Amino acid sequence: MTTPKEIFVKIDKCMGCHSCELACALEHSKSKLLYNAISEHPEPKKRIYVEWMSQDSRMPVLCRHCEDAPCMHACISGAISRTEEGVVLTDKDKCIGCWTCVMVCPYGVIGRHMEERKAYRCDRCPDRDVPACVSACPTHALIYETVENFSSNTRKAASKELAAGHGG
Amino acid sequence: MTVEQTRYVIIGASAACMSAATAIRESDSCGDITVLSMEQEMPYFRPMIPFLISGKKSEPEMSLIGNGPFKEPKIQIRTGTRVTSVDTDNKTVTVGNSDSISYDRLLIASGSNPFIPAEIKKMSAEGVYSLRTLGDAKKIAARSSKTRRAIMLGGGLLNLKTAFALLERGLKVSLVVYSGQVLSQLMEPDDAKLIHKALDRAGLEIITGCDIKKILTDKDGVKGVVLSNEKKVEGEMLLIGKGVSPNVGFLDKSNVSIDRGIVTDEYTAANIKDVYAAGDVALTIDSLTGKKNISGLWTNAVEMGRCAGFNMAGKQTRYCGVAGILNATQVADISFVSMGIVHTKGAGYETHIAETQKAFRKLVFSSDGKRLVGAVFIGDIERAGLYRYLILEKRNIEKIKKQIINHQLHYGHFLQ
Numbered sequence A: 001m002t003t004p005k006e007i008f009v010k011i012d013k014c015m016g017c018h019s020c021e022l023a024c025a026l027e028h029s030k031s032k033l034l035y036n037a038i039s040e041h042p043e044p045k046k047r048i049y050v051e052w053m054s055q056d057s058r059m060p061v062l063c064r065h066c067e068d069a070p071c072m073h074a075c076i077s078g079a080i081s082r083t084e085e086g087v088v089l090t091d092k093d094k095c096i097g098c099w100t101c102v103m104v105c106p107y108g109v110i111g112r113h114m115e116e117r118k119a120y121r122c123d124r125c126p127d128r129d130v131p132a133c134v135s136a137c138p139t140h141a142l143i144y145e146t147v148e149n150f151s152s153n154t155r156k157a158a159s160k161e162l163a164a165g166h167g168g
Numbered sequence B: 001m002t003v004e005q006t007r008y009v010i011i012g013a014s015a016a017c018m019s020a021a022t023a024i025r026e027s028d029s030c031g032d033i034t035v036l037s038m039e040q041e042m043p044y045f046r047p048m049i050p051f052l053i054s055g056k057k058s059e060p061e062m063s064l065i066g067n068g069p070f071k072e073p074k075i076q077i078r079t080g081t082r083v084t085s086v087d088t089d090n091k092t093v094t095v096g097n098s099d100s101i102s103y104d105r106l107l108i109a110s111g112s113n114p115f116i117p118a119e120i121k122k123m124s125a126e127g128v129y130s131l132r133t134l135g136d137a138k139k140i141a142a143r144s145s146k147t148r149r150a151i152m153l154g155g156g157l158l159n160l161k162t163a164f165a166l167l168e169r170g171l172k173v174s175l176v177v178y179s180g181q182v183l184s185q186l187m188e189p190d191d192a193k194l195i196h197k198a199l200d201r202a203g204l205e206i207i208t209g210c211d212i213k214k215i216l217t218d219k220d221g222v223k224g225v226v227l228s229n230e231k232k233v234e235g236e237m238l239l240i241g242k243g244v245s246p247n248v249g250f251l252d253k254s255n256v257s258i259d260r261g262i263v264t265d266e267y268t269a270a271n272i273k274d275v276y277a278a279g280d281v282a283l284t285i286d287s288l289t290g291k292k293n294i295s296g297l298w299t300n301a302v303e304m305g306r307c308a309g310f311n312m313a314g315k316q317t318r319y320c321g322v323a324g325i326l327n328a329t330q331v332a333d334i335s336f337v338s339m340g341i342v343h344t345k346g347a348g349y350e351t352h353i354a355e356t357q358k359a360f361r362k363l364v365f366s367s368d369g370k371r372l373v374g375a376v377f378i379g380d381i382e383r384a385g386l387y388r389y390l391i392l393e394k395r396n397i398e399k400i401k402k403q404i405i406n407h408q409l410h411y412g413h414f415l416q
C-alpha cells in the first residue's frame, strides 16, 4: 500500500485570505457551484477555519485526523472510525448528535450541523485527488503530501535557507 | 517447547471490556481472551438504548463490534453467563452454579446497575422500570404502546434522555424531581434556566420539590402515583432514574478491596495480583478535585479499559484518572456541555458568567485565577474541546484568559 497523503499547514505562508474556507464550503455544498451554493439551505458548511494568531499572523485550523483520535474513542454511537487511508470519518447515519466529539476534540474543529443534528469535520474531500482547500490556497500554505515527503522537503528547504544565510 | 498462551478473562461485555480486549489483542496476538456477560445480547452501545424506545434505531444499529474503534479482536464472548463468585487464591471465576473458569489475568468490567431507593423497591409493581440495558429498553418500549402517560422519578441526564424518547413516541411525560431543578449534578440552579425553558417547549411536565409516596396499581400494574404533597398523577409506567451503583455483589466473598466500587491504582490494578478493574465498577480519583469517584461515563470506561488491557498484556500504561463531570448532550432543541468543577456556590473559585436569550456560558477558574477548572456552555458549545483540554491539562492560562472569557479562544492560541 502506498503511504496516504495528509494536509499540512505552513503557518508562515498563510496570508489569511480565507480562500480555503470558501473552497471547502463550496466542495461540501449540494451544487458545488458558487452562484447556487450561496443560496442553498441549509447553508454549506466549511470545515477549515482561518484564525488570527497575533496582529500579523494567521493560520488555517482543520481536523488533524489524529493517530489515536480522541473523538473516535469517545463517540458513544460508534459513528467515528479511521479509514485505511488514515482519514478519521464521521458516519452521518450513525451519528446521533450528542456532541461528545465536539467536547473532546483538542483542536476545536468539529462542527455541529444543527439542521441535520449531525457532527461534521474535514473529510479530506473523498471525491477529489487534491482537497479543495489545498487547491485553493494561493500561497501554498496548505500542502497535500505524505509525511515522509513533507518532512524531507521541509528539511531540504531549511538547509537551503541556512546555506543561503551563511553564503550571503 | 510450546509457548504458553496467557488466559485473559473479562467479566462484562461493554465499553471497558471491549476496549480492553482490543488493547490486549494489539499487544498479545495469541493470548486467549474469554468474555463473560450476563446480558443476552452481544456487545452494544449502551448510550444508544433510548433510541430503541423512540423507534429511531433498531437493535442491529447499536451493535458494537466492528464499529468505531472496536474491531473484532478474536475473542470468545459468552453471553447469558452470570458470574457468581471470584476466587483469587485459585485464580478462578465461577459462572452459574458450578462451572469454573481459570484465568491468568482477570479484568472486572461489570459496570453498574440502577440504584433503586428502598421505599420504591418495597412498592414495586408491573410497569416500574429503570433504563440500563437493552433488555430494559425492550420492556419499556413494549409497555409504551399501552401507556398514555409515563411518570419519571429523578432529573438526571438519563431520565431526560429517556423522557425525550417517550415524548417522541407520542407519550405524555411527567418528571418528578426532588430538588428544585433538573441536572443538579451537572450545573447549579441558575445555570439550568435555559434547559428548563427548552424542556417546557418540548412539552415535558416537570414537578419539582416532590417525592413519590405511593404507587397506585390495578391488575395491569402501575396506574399512577401519589406524590409527597398528596397530589395524584395518573400514568401507566414509572421510570426510576436515581443514579447507579457498581455491580460488585459477586465479589462479596473474595478478597478484592471494595469501597463502593473496586479500588484501583494508577495502573488500573485491584489490590490483588493479576486482577484489574475498569469502567463504571471501578473507584478512581477525580483528577481535578482529588476526591474518590465512580465515573459513570462511557468515554471514561473506554479510556480506562484501554489502559487496563495494555497493563494486562504487560505494556505498563498509566491511567491518569478522569474528571467526574465531562458531559455533552443535546436536550430538546438545545446543546450543552458540562466539564470539570461546575458547582461553585460558597467555594473560592473565580467565576465568569455570560448570558443571552439563547446561550449561557460559565467559566470557573482556580482561586488564584491562573487555571481553568470548569465550564458550562448551554446553547453555544462551539470548540468546547479546547476548554476541556485546558481544564484536564491544568494549563496556566494567564496569557489567554481574555480570549477564554470573551469566547474567542481557538487552537492558534495554544501555539503562542
Ligand SMILES: Cc1cc2nc3c(=O)[nH]c(=O)nc-3n(C[C@H](O)[C@H](O)[C@H](O)COP(=O)(O)OP(=O)(O)OC[C@H]3O[C@@H](n4cnc5c(N)ncnc54)[C@H](O)[C@@H]3O)c2cc1C
Pocket (backbone or CB within 6 Å): A076, A098, B011, B012, B013, B014, B015, B016, B017, B036, B037, B038, B039, B046, B047, B048, B049, B050, B081, B082, B083, B084, B109, B110, B111, B112, B131, B132, B133, B158, B161, B247, B250, B278, B279, B280, B281, B295, B296, B297, B298, B299, B300, B301, B328, B329
Ligand atoms: C441510557 C444511557 C445513556 C447514557 N449516555 C451516556 C453519555 O451520553 N455519555 C457517557 O459518557 N455515558 C453515558 N452513559 C453511561 C455509559 O453507558 C456507562 O458509563 C458505560 O456503559 C459503562 O461501561 P462499563 O463497560 O463500565 O459497564 P456497563 O456498560 O455497565 O456493562 C457492564 C457489563 O457487565 C456485565 N455484568 C455485570 N455483572 C455481571 C455478572 N455478575 N456476570 C457477568 N456479567 C456481568 C453486563 O452484562 C454488561 O455486559 C449512558 C448510560 C445509559 C444507560
